[in-house]
Every structure is written in C-alpha cells, then in structure tokens.
Amino acid sequence: MGKKSVFEYESNMEEIHSNVLQNVLAEVSSYQKQNYTQAEVLKALRSENLSIEGLKALLSPVASEFLEELAFKARMLTKRHFGNSITLFTPLYLSNYCESKCVYCGFQKGNAIARSKLSEIEIRAEMKAIADTGLQEVLLLTGEGREHASVEYIARACKIAKEYFKVVGVEVYVMNVDEYELLHKNGCEFVTIYQETYNANKYEKIHIFGEKRVFPYRFNGQERALKAGMRGVGFGALLGIDEFEKDALATALHAYFLQKAYPHTELSLSAPRLRPILGNRKISPKDVTEARFLQVLCAYRIFLPFANIVVSTRERAEFRDKIIDIVATKISAGVSVGIGEHSGEKKGDEQFEISDHRSVDEILTMLKSSNLQAVMSDSIYVG
Secondary structure, eight states: OOOOOTTOOOTTOOOOOOSHHHHHHHHHHTOOGGGOOHHHHHHHHHOSSOOHHHHHHHHSGGGGGGHHHHHHHHHHHHHHHHTTEEEEEEEEEOBOOOSOEETTOTTOTTOOOOOOBOOHHHHHHHHHHHHTTTOOEEEEEOOSOSSSSOHHHHHHHHHHHTTTOSEEEEEOSOOOHHHHHHHHHTTOOEEEEEEEOSOHHHHHHHEEESGGGOHHHHHTHHHHHHHTTOSEEEEEEOBTSSOHHHHHHHHHHHHHHHHHHSTTOEEEEEOOBOOOBTTBTTOOOTTOOHHHHHHHHHHHHHHSTTSEEEEOTTSOHHHHHHHTTTTOOEEEOSOOOSBSTTTSSOOBOOSSOOSOOOOHHHHHHHHHHTTOEEESOSOOOOO
C-alpha cells in the first residue's frame, strides 16, 4: 500500500470551505519569472498600490538589478507606517519531540538528537528568565506532534505565559478551530505557521510522514486560527527548498487573500532561509543570496505595507542590523533554540543553527545606536 496523497486529510483533521488555496496556487502556476522586463519592474516600482502582477515583477530575477530602488521604496513605506519602532520578542521551545519526518528539520522523527519537554516548573523558570531581560512578547514552539505536547499542554503554557508577558503567540503543529479556541481562551493572540514550500509536489517529497504531510490542512491553519478569534496570524516559506521566487509569491498572496476575507487581521510575514541542522550540516539555501533575500523582503513591504516583517536569528547580525532600517519591523533577541537554555543548562537539542547570538541588551544597544526605538509590546492588557 502506497503513501497517502498530501491532499488527503486524516480523520481527526477539520476541513473548512475556503478558496484561498485555489487562488494562491492558480497565481503561482501562471508565474513565469523569466518573462518580466525592466520596464515592468519600473512600472511596478512607480505604482501607488502594487498589484499582484506588479508583485510578480518585483520578485522576478530582472528586478534584482533594481535592488537600490526597491530598498528605497520599501524603506519609505516602512518609515511611513511603522516609524522608527522595532518590536522585539523571543522564541521559547517547550518540546522538541516530533511525530513527523521532514527532511530539512532537526526535530524530525528518527533524527539522533537529545529529546526533552519542559515541565510546568521549568516553563515558569524559562519564562521568568526571559521576562527578566525586559521582553514582553514570547513565541511558544513545539515539535510536530501531540503525543508529548498536547493541545491542553500548550494551552496551559499560554496561560502561564500571560503571567509574564503581554503578548503570547504560538508556532506549533496546526490545529482545528476548537483547539485554537482553547489556546485563545488561555491567552494566545497570534498563530504563526510556515508552509515551508507551496510547491505541492516538492512538499510531498520532503514531508515523508506525520500530520504535517497533509498540505491543505496546514495551508488552511491560519484561517482556522482566525475563525477561533485570534488577533493575528503569521506566514512564511523556508526559502531555498524550492524556487524561492515562487514560494515568496505564494507567501505574500496567502496573506493577501486571507486578509481580504478577514479585513481586521494583523499580518506577519517571515522569510527564513534554510540553515544547517544536527544530522545534516550540508543543508544550504541554494541560490537565495542575501541580495535576493533583501529583494524578497522589499517586495513584501511594497505589496503589503501594513504587515509586520520578521527577520530571525537565522540571519547573521550584520545583515539584520542593515535591514531593520529598510524593511524589518520585528526581530527576535536573546534567542535560544534548544530546550531549557534560558534558565539553566540545555536539556534538549536545537531545531537548527542560528547566526545571531546577541543578548537582549546587545540588541537594545544596537537599536539605540541606529536611532531606532525598541518596542517590547504593542498592546496593553486590561484584566
């Protein structure tokens, strides 16, 4: 018996009626990136409101010749809508157990790493250590799998997090609406999901088994989170898995079409590049150079001027320092991607290698020297 199709739902997975996936895949399938001209790029740069066709032009290879112009317009829009503010947060890994096998991920089932899961006492210790740095926003993460990190476990972690932080988000396995409702009831406001790649054929090859293998269930995760009352959702593709221009286009359109259906949604776009993992140090982001990476981020900003753009510690410090003055509005600080490192010794291995190891104080110093304002929280909690 062969493997199930990546479009075949498991019995426990909730299906919702949505045309967003169809719309995104239709636009991506028609994208011929080599066909765009310099004139089309210049037209897109001069437009007041960037169309989907203009976005395609700005992501095309020929647009790389206009990186300075892209950066200039992106910076102008960033300053217009966000001023000099940069929001800071940090991820907290609750568990690195995983029931899925995804070839690019250090947490994948079967990979020989040290596995661990934080107890409630350890969660509190980690959160206190993070809160003591001054951060007021935390992103909770787990591996792909409910066996060691149930929905109830994650909900309890969210409730504890609200004791220490003003803003709580999650980046965990995708859930049904009622499960997201439980997280929201316990203090979670944001859900981030990486589709990894929007090429279903490539997706099938690199997601060998597990719940994450079901392509449309993952794709519709943000919409189910919004149906559950979440304030905002985040999107991202892991650039370098497939043709990055197409994955970047799909990421932006995924956010765009979903906001048209849910106009008050707060959007966040991330654009992580492949990084080496334990058990596979040869993983690299193919042809996603820093210049082309910046091109993607600038295209995101011009197409979705109000969206947060997040750049993680996967990128080197010098690069992050440069792009926060152009396009990024949210960055991580004081990051540990292992289990239990914030409050003591690491008890579980990391998901991937990071490049920027600076502490929160070091990030704050950098922002001050760049005349940028650190924002620890964008909300006031009224109990």
